[in-house]
Amino acid sequence: MNLFYKIITFRPSFGLRIVTGLVGIVLSLAICGIVGLTDMVAAQLKTNDEAFEGRLMEAGAKVYFEQCARCHGLQGKGADGAAPAISSIAFLGAQNTNPPTPSQRLKDIGWIGSLESYIEAVTTSGIPIKSSQAWEQNHPPFAQRFAGPLRDDQIKNVTKFVANWRLKPFTDGVVDAPKPGAGSGPQPTPMPLGPKENAGLEVFKGAGGCTACHAVRGVAAGAVGPTLNKLVSTAEKRVTQADYKAAGGKATDAAGYIRESIVAPNTYIVPDCPQGACPSGVMIQNLQQILKPEELENLIAYLMTLR
Amino acid sequence: MAIIGQKLVRQIRETGWKATVAQRTDDAFTRFTAGLTWDDVRGILRGDPPAKPNPRVKPHTEGFWFHIRPTFYHEAVTTLYPTFRLGYLSALFFLIETITGMFLMIFYTPSPERAFTNMIDILTNVPFGSFMRDLHRLGAEAMVVVVTLHMWRTYITGSYKKPRQFTWFTGVVLLIITMFLSFSGYLLPWDQLAFWAVTIGTSMADAAPLVGREVNLLLRGAPDIGAGGLLRFYLFHVLLFPLIGIVFLGVHYYKVVRWGISLPPELEAIGEDTARKVDQTKRVMFMPDIITNEIMYAAVAMAILAVSAATWYTAPLETHSNPQVTPLHTVAPWYFYWLQGLIKIPHILPFPDTLNFINKPVDDFFALVGLTPKMLWGIVIPPIIIVLLFAIPYIDPNPSRRYKDRKIAIGLAVAFELLILYLSLGGIPTGVPGTGFGYVGGNPVVEVAQEFIPDEGESEVKAIPYDQLIVGKYPLANDPAIDERNAPRLREIVRAIYADIEHRKHTADPLGKKMPEEAEGDVQVKLLQENLKEFIITIRYIDENQAPQTFSKNAYIHKNSDYR
Numbered sequence A: 001m002n003l004f005y006k007i008i009t010f011r012p013s014f015g016l017r018i019v020t021g022l023v024g025i026v027l028s029l030a031i032c033g034i035v036g037l038t039d040m041v042a043a044q045l046k047t048n049d050e051a052f053e054g055r056l057m058e059a060g061a062k063v064y065f066e067q068c069a070r071c072h073g074l075q076g077k078g079a080d081g082a083a084p085a086i087s088s089i090a091f092l093g094a095q096n097t098n099p100p101t102p103s104q105r106l107k108d109i110g111w112i113g114s115l116e117s118y119i120e121a122v123t124t125s126g127i128p129i130k131s132s133q134a135w136e137q138n139h140p141p142f143a144q145r146f147a148g149p150l151r152d153d154q155i156k157n158v159t160k161f162v163a164n165w166r167l168k169p170f171t172d173g174v175v176d177a178p179k180p181g182a183g184s185g186p187q188p189t190p191m192p193l194g195p196k197e198n199a200g201l202e203v204f205k206g207a208g209g210c211t212a213c214h215a216v217r218g219v220a221a222g223a224v225g226p227t228l229n230k231l232v233s234t235a236e237k238r239v240t241q242a243d244y245k246a247a248g249g250k251a252t253d254a255a256g257y258i259r260e261s262i263v264a265p266n267t268y269i270v271p272d273c274p275q276g277a278c279p280s281g282v283m284i285q286n287l288q289q290i291l292k293p294e295e296l297e298n299l300i301a302y303l304m305t306l307r
Numbered sequence B: 001m002a003i004i005g006q007k008l009v010r011q012i013r014e015t016g017w018k019a020t021v022a023q024r025t026d027d028a029f030t031r032f033t034a035g036l037t038w039d040d041v042r043g044i045l046r047g048d049p050p051a052k053p054n055p056r057v058k059p060h061t062e063g064f065w066f067h068i069r070p071t072f073y074h075e076a077v078t079t080l081y082p083t084f085r086l087g088y089l090s091a092l093f094f095l096i097e098t099i100t101g102m103f104l105m106i107f108y109t110p111s112p113e114r115a116f117t118n119m120i121d122i123l124t125n126v127p128f129g130s131f132m133r134d135l136h137r138l139g140a141e142a143m144v145v146v147v148t149l150h151m152w153r154t155y156i157t158g159s160y161k162k163p164r165q166f167t168w169f170t171g172v173v174l175l176i177i178t179m180f181l182s183f184s185g186y187l188l189p190w191d192q193l194a195f196w197a198v199t200i201g202t203s204m205a206d207a208a209p210l211v212g213r214e215v216n217l218l219l220r221g222a223p224d225i226g227a228g229g230l231l232r233f234y235l236f237h238v239l240l241f242p243l244i245g246i247v248f249l250g251v252h253y254y255k256v257v258r259w260g261i262s263l264p265p266e267l268e269a270i271g272e273d274t275a276r277k278v279d280q281t282k283r284v285m286f287m288p289d290i291i292t293n294e295i296m297y298a299a300v301a302m303a304i305l306a307v308s309a310a311t312w313y314t315a316p317l318e319t320h321s322n323p324q325v326t327p328l329h330t331v332a333p334w335y336f337y338w339l340q341g342l343i344k345i346p347h348i349l350p351f352p353d354t355l356n357f358i359n360k361p362v363d364d365f366f367a368l369v370g371l372t373p374k375m376l377w378g379i380v381i382p383p384i385i386i387v388l389l390f391a392i393p394y395i396d397p398n399p400s401r402r403y404k405d406r407k408i409a410i411g412l413a414v415a416f417e418l419l420i421l422y423l424s425l426g427g428i429p430t431g432v433p434g435t436g437f438g439y440v441g442g443n444p445v446v447e448v449a450q451e452f453i454p455d456e457g458e459s460e461v462k463a464i465p466y467d468q469l470i471v472g473k474y475p476l477a478n479d480p481a482i483d484e485r486n487a488p489r490l491r492e493i494v495r496a497i498y499a500d501i502e503h504r505k506h507t508a509d510p511l512g513k514k515m516p517e518e519a520e521g522d523v524q525v526k527l528l529q530e531n532l533k534e535f536i537i538t539i540r541y542i543d544e545n546q547a548p549q550t551f552s553k554n555a556y557i558h559k560n561s562d563y564r
């Protein structure tokens, strides 16, 4: 109680007040000095800047995988008919070469701004007119002011993310955009379908419900399962692969593989789908019961035209 | 001009250069201090006794700034007790906030497109930027504390009683202004924290009957917070509230000087007020005693604030606001936790079940008139508290300020404070750690992921040093296949996630939910790009419908992003 009383009736002596006050003032000024020095001389600001660049790029990665990966692929390598590579040397140039390689693509189309400004422009407003018939769809606009889903800061962030591939761009497995003008002639006439294949196409679009998940040029744009544009050549390659056999795959030719993929889809799970690793058990499991035998045969005949 | 020149020339001729300069400098100095010569000021700072007649009272009549301060205090109020200098410190923080706020204003634009970018600019491009921001934010929180404590002390010492009722009244306005200043400032960074705290805060107004919708529209400028709302909050924050604050501070302090600071209750007869009748021997002169005291207080407060801002305190900045994504566990500022607690009321009462027979009809009634009880607590209680605060001096019938005569008043206040404390604890968004009090978590699987990769805010996962994020897939286990020497933090986190899952299997959370028995999972680290990795927690479990489920949550981590 006595101590309590002493504390609350404490009145600092004159000297103590002056000294404490001085110490406080000097300390505050010293802190200001130190803050100024670390900000300007010790480049604290630069460190902060790098940190926030990093954090914004993280936000950009999230945008990329939510919005862009379904067309441009998980690694930005592009996909036939869907979208060009945006992680390739041809598009980005490279910073890990000496001297840095400039972007061939920007040169081809005569863009005078920076790479970042190009990515930002394409993403913001989309490309109103296809630069090449190689692509099925126009580039959609992403900015909210063009009725897209993204805020401007998100577009800036995803731009940072895409441009960061420059540190180590890809060369293999990329689908680069054709030169402007090239490939812009009439679309290659699709192989004429016979009556059996035509019936199969109807199953594909109708009873089978395949369009909900798969993309086929000019027919469907599903983004859950793998794109089927080049199904036959993929299938031919796959039946020779060791991991396919290891998974218990029994097919020896493309037709067999396609049949197996439909009637027993979980035998072998395709590694890459537009939104990441392919999920197992998602593809309809009981197609053999849903489809009549001849519908199944027609469907396979149709799929065999996708080369 | 010519005449001044002639006088100067004459003075120089008669007294010489040196004396003239000295005399003229002193003259200018005296004019600046409104009556004190250099020697007087030196005397004040050295604590010399004043000359006679005392020149140190001159500034109190001649100058503006000192005329609003009293010439002397009663000796009894110059010790730590009874004021604890809390009123003075409140005013000091108001000043600090004004200065640091003006600094930040220079770099800030109140528009949704630019506000967040401006904040990043302040932190990354403006010298002293992050320091000023920390000072401003910490100062704001400190001000809430100091003002509340000041109210407490005037309540406890009974200083609101006659003739100081109106001083108290203006004080309550200042308290509300302080809270509103804090709250309106909260939105300005335009990050997720800001956006959702303010969305939830203003939606409470929305729930008020009759005027709620209009008030809400007025505040937000549109049904949802957007460009209009941001601009309005900005103008409230930098213009309207400070103006009201300054006006009421003027009135408040005028009243304080007019009545004098109340003496400790035991020094006065009951019902009397002798603060202004100070015996010559009891006077403590403003100069030098009070002013040196105040300079000391200001210097110490400033030093504490500066050291804190430069070391342990960092004002948070989360990701850009996103109206489409509500982060799990949104947080109000801590000084509004009690409000959040109020909203959770039936949930945090110690005896909710026994109360059901009241709760139910009350709920039904409010449902009938279109209100939920949640809104009731949120909208009805706070205005009642405010009205009560305003009314205290006018309804307290007790003329005595003595503590032993005010057992009921002080008891009520303590009870009230305990209640606020209880509500605040209950209002903590994640509940009180370790007790489950106030817990409103959801699916345990989601909560585990949220604990390690929260939607917003600090996260243990993001704080793992980048080079310890070794690419690979690690099944959750007590002894994961991660090299202790290369990646101790990663290893520790994987173990911690495992331990958390196992713990939740045995111990139900406060709402009785348990982690499914078979739950297991893994952590995966992927290299996405040079300098950019992805950290994924995946948990597989069987849900209550016996269906297998997979839940995963990820975080992107850049090499430089430096979360700590």
Ligand code: HEM
Pocket: B083, B084, B085, B086, B087, B088, B090, B091, B092, B094, B147, B148, B150, B151, B154, B159, B160, B164, B167, B168, B170, B171, B172, B174, B175, B178, B249, B252, B253, B256, B260, B261, B262, B263
């Ligand atoms: C921005 C906020 C405020 C400022 C700057 C402020 C400032 C001051 C100052 C400088 C004093 C002189 C005595 C002292 O330092 O304790 C004072 C006294 C007083 N204040 Fe405040 N005040 C504020 C808020 C409040 C609040 C919230 C209340 C109560 C609801 C309040 C009630 C009083 C009363 C009753 C006195 C007279 C005390 C006495 O004579 O002993 N003030 N105020």
